[in-house]
C-alpha cells in the first residue's frame with residue numbers, strides 16, 4: 089500500500105510544544121537569564137557572566153545548606169528504609185488485617201505537605217501541643233523553636249511519619265508476590281528467619297527497594313514545605329535547607345541573580361543524582 | 377528413616393467444615409512402611425499435595441494424628457520432623473549459585489563443610505549439573521531449576537522420608553527416565569521411605585513397590601501394580617489405571633448370575649451385596665473376548681495402536697472397549713464373551729469381595 093505523506097500532521101503536535109514551552113522551557117530560560125545578569129532595580133540589567141555561579145559555589149551559606157540537605161536525606165533514608173522493611177515484613181499476608189493495614193499505611197501519604205507541617209507544628213508546641221506538653225510533663229525540656237537539635241529531631245520524625253508508609257507499601261508489594269512454595273521450601277530446608285529474609289524476601293524486594301531509595305532521596309533532597317511550616321528554617325539557620333534558602337534569597341532578599349544561579353546549580357545536582365540512580369538501576373537490570 | 381502412621385487424618389482448609397465436601401482430605405488412615413517406595417496417584421484436586429504437606433508438617437491436620445516410628449509428631453515443626461520434600465513447582469534460591477542451592481539445607485543444619493562438599497558433588501553428578509555448580513541459579517532453564525529443586529531434596533542423607541510432588545513434570549523423557557532410575561537406585565542404597573506423587577500411571581507403576589490411589593480426598597486402594605490392575609477396589613481405580621480403563625456397566629444380580637439387559641453372565645462365585653443401591657460389573661478390555669459366540673455387539677471404531685488393537689463397541693447400549701491381538705481379525709457378526717477371571721462386581725462403586 090502506498091503511504092500518504094502529509095506534513096500537516098506536525099501541526100497536531102503544536103499544542104503540546106506550546107504547553108511545554110510555557111510550562112518548562114520559558115521559565116527555565118528566564119532563570120538562566122537572571123543567573124547571568126545583575127540588576128539594581130528599574131528593570132535595568134547588566135551582564136554578569138559566571139559571577140553569580142562562582143559566588144554561590146564559594147559561599148559558605150550554600151555549602152552549609154547543601155550539607156544539611158545531604159545529612160537530612162542520609163538520616164531519613166537510614167531510618168525509613170529499614171523501618172519500612174520491618175513493618176512490611178510484619179504486615180499480614182491475608183485475612184481482614186490486609187485492608188486495615190493498607191488503609192492505615194496510606195493515610196499519611198494522602199495528607200497534603202503543608203497540613204503535615206501544620207499538624208507537627210501544633211503537635212510539638214510547648215504551650216498547646218500534645219507532644220510538647222507531654223514531654224514537658226515528663227520533665228524533658230523540649231522546644232523545637234529554640235533548640236536546633238530538637239528542631240532537627242522534629243523534622244526527622246515528621247518525615248519518617250509522613251513517608252515511611254511509601255517504603256512499606258513498595259516493600260509489601262514485593263513481598264506479596266512471593267509464592268507460598270518458597271516459604272514452604274525454606275521450612276523444609278531448615279532455613280532460619282534470617283535466611284528466609286536474606287535469600288527469599290530481600291531478593292524479591294531488591295527492585296522496589298531501589299525505587300524506594302530513589303524516590304525518598306529525590307523527595308527529601310527537595311524538601312521544602314514541611315520544615316518551612318514547622319521551623320521556618322530555624323532556629324537561626326539550623327534547619328535551612330537548599331530550597332528554603334533559595335526562597336529566602338529570591339523572595340526575601342530579592343537577590344534574583346544569585347538565586348537564579350543557585351537554582352540552576354540545585355537543578356544540576358538533582359539531574360546528576362537522577363542520572364547516577366538511573367545508571368545504577370539499568371546496570372542492575374542488565375546484570376539479572 | 378521411619379515408619380509413618382497416619383491416624384484418622386482429616387483436613388479442611390476452610391474454618392468451619394460441615395459436610396464431607398468441605399474436606400480436602402476426608403479420612404486417611406494408613407501406614408507407610410519404613411523404607412517403602414510408594415507412588416501416590418490420583419486426579420487433580422484429590423488431595424495429594426495436601427497429604428504430603430501434612431506429613432512434612434507444612435499443614436497441621438484438622439483432625440487426626442501423625443506418628444513417626446510410633447512417636448506422635450502431629451505438633452512438631454517441619455524442621456523437627458526432618459523430612460525432605462520436592463515441590464510441584466520448582467523452588468530455587470535466585471541469588472545463590474547452583475552449588476549453594478544444594479548446600480543450603482545442609483548448611484542450615486550445621487553440617488561440617490567437608491561433608492557438605494562431598495554430598496553436594498554427589499548430588500550434582502546425579503542430577504547432571506556438575507558443570508553448572510558455579511553458575512548463578514537465576515538464569516537457568518525450567519528443567520534445570522526443577523533438577524536443582526529435586527537435588528535439594530536428595531542432598532540430605534539422614535531424613536525420615538523423602539516426599540516428591542510431581543518432581544519431573546518439565547523434564548524431557550530421556551532425562552526423566554534416567555532420574556527415575558537414579559531415584560530407584562538411591563532407594564535401594566539408602567532405604568529411604570519415599571512417597572512419589574504423579575499423574576502419570578506408567579511413572580507410578582515403574583517407580584513404586586506399592587501404588588496408592590487417591591480419589592476425592594480418600595485413599596481408595598493401596599496395592600501392587602498387579603493388584604490395581606486385576607482387582608480394582610473402586611470403579612475409579614478401574615477407570616484410572618489401565619489404558620483404556622475398565623469397562624463398567626450396570627447389572628442386576630441374582631446369586632451367581634448377573635443380568636445385563638437380556639443377557640445373563642455367570643459369575644465365578646455369588647456376590648454378597650448388602651443393601652447396595654447401585655450394582656455394576658467391571659471388566660478390563662483385556663478380558664473381553666471378541667468372537668462369534670456370546671453377546672452380540674456393534675462395532676463403532678477400531679484403533680490400531682501397534683502391539684494390539686482397541687475395538688470400541690456397543691453392548692446393550694453401553695460402550696465397551698475390547699483389546700484384541702494385532703493379527704486377530706474382526707468377525708462380521710461380532711459377539712463378545714467375558715473371561716470369568718476378569719470379572720469384578722461393584723456395589724455402590726466399591727468392589728464386592730468374592
Ligand SMILES: Nc1ncnc2c1ncn2[C@@H]1O[C@H](COP(=O)(O)OP(=O)(O)OP(=O)(O)O)[C@@H](O)[C@H]1O
Nearest residue numbers: 389390400418419420421422423424425426427464
Ligand atoms: N491453600 C489452600 N486453600 C484452600 N483450598 C485448598 C488449598 N490448597 C488446596 N486446596 C483445595 O484442596 C483440594 C486438594 O488440593 P491438593 O492441592 O491437595 O490436590 P492435588 O491432588 O495435589 O492436585 P494436583 O494434582 O492438581 O496438584 C482441592 O480441592 C484444592 O482446591
Ligand SMILES: [Mg+2]
Nearest residue numbers: 424425464541
Ligand atoms: Mg498437587
